[in-house]
Amino acid sequence: MQYFGIAIFVGIIILFLLFFTVKQQTAIVLERFGKFHSVRTPGLQFKIPIVDKIAGKVSLKIQQLDVVVETKTKDDVFVRLKISVQYQVIKDQVYDAFYKLDNPYTQITSYVFDVVRAEVPKLRLDDVFEKKDDIAIAVKGELQEAMNTYGYDIIKTLVTDIDPDEQVKHAMNRINAAEREKIAAQYEGDAARILIVEKARAEAESKRLQGQGIADQRREIAKGLLESVDVLNGAGITSQEASALIVVTQHYDTLQAIGEKSGSKLVLLPNSPTQASEMLNTMVTSFTAAHELNEHQIKKEDSTDSKRNNPNKDDSFTFPTNP
Incomplete structure (x- = not known):
């Protein structure tokens, strides 16, 4: 009975040595007497104990390797690039x-260094940021061609970080800040100019409407005065008497309006019974003088035109002679 139990135990051990399992996304390299025999895929697999040996495991998952490369750009700026390489065993x-x-890590790193240090020195620092995808494509193309020979497929390469020298970054930040301040100043100047222009336009429109209103007001006043003169003429009052009556009436209406205005201060105005008459005489005199001056100017212009058209004509006055 004791031997039977030992036999069962030995059998279980042999069974475990005969069979093994391979996990998903993993490949097992099996050697027989130290020589490659086969590659076992995921699942339950069989091997001969002592004769067959598991040489190693190979992961079939996509793996990532990050490589940091320090190099110099075309404008002599040292920069560190972080290249992420995603690869997989075929x-x-x-x-x-x-x-x-x-x-494989050392091999991939060597190719990344070689490609980056060949491509980046052709570019200026600003171009490195703009053309990082071109750098990644160049790295992938070089790696793909080299690593396929060794059973590796390059899935994707990415330039995940571009880190210039610290002093260069501070200089770039100052340049960027100065450029933004310049743009902000331009926008503020444009806004101020627009406000000034719009204010000027508003004032011009206000003056125009104010002038138009004054002109309309004076036009209506003139119409009212004309109607008043016609009414007074119909009542047997001459035009001069009607004008004097209207001036006197408006004069006293103005004085009344000044006195009745709320919050008005003391205003001293010359006033006498003859004030309206003097005002009317002054107005009539001014109108007469302006009319005579206008007629004199017209006669002078006609004389000048006549001389220009008839240069031989003598406009001098001659006394008649007796026969």
Whole structure:
């Protein structure tokens, strides 16, 4: 009975040695007597104990390697670039990935350094930021061609960080701040100019409407005066008497309006019974003088035109002679 139990125990151990499992997204390299035998895929697998040996495991998942490269740009600025390389072992080339390349990380890093240090020195610092996708494509193209031989597929390369020298970053920030202040000043100047222009337009429109209102007011006053003169003429009052009556009436109406205005202060105005008559005489005299001056100017212009058209004509006055 004791031997039977030992036999069962030995059988279980042999069973465990005969069978093994392979996890998902993993490949097992199996060697027989130290020589490559086969690649086992995920699932339950069989091997001969002592004869077969698991040489190693190869992950079929997408992996990422971050490489930091320091180099110099065309305008002599030192910059550090972080390149992220996503790669994967090709399922049908597990043998090449396991036996041909001892350290894939070192190999990928070397190619990244080579490509970046060949591409970045051709570009200025501003172009490095703008053309980072071109740098990533160049790195992927070089890696893809080299690593396919070793059983690795380059899924994607990314330039995840561009870090210039600290002093250069401060200078770039100052330049950016100065440029933004310049733009802000331009916008503020434009806004101030627009306000000034609009204010001037509003004042001009206000003056225009004010002048138009005064002109309309005076036009209506003139119409009213004309109607008043016609009414007074119809009542047998001459035009001069009607004008004097209207001036006197408006004079006293103005004095009354000044006195009745709320909050008005003391206003001293010359006033006498003859004030309206003197005002009317002054107005009539002014109108007469202006009319005579206008007629004299018209006669002078006609004389000048006549001389220009008949230069031989003598306008001098001659006394008649007796026969």
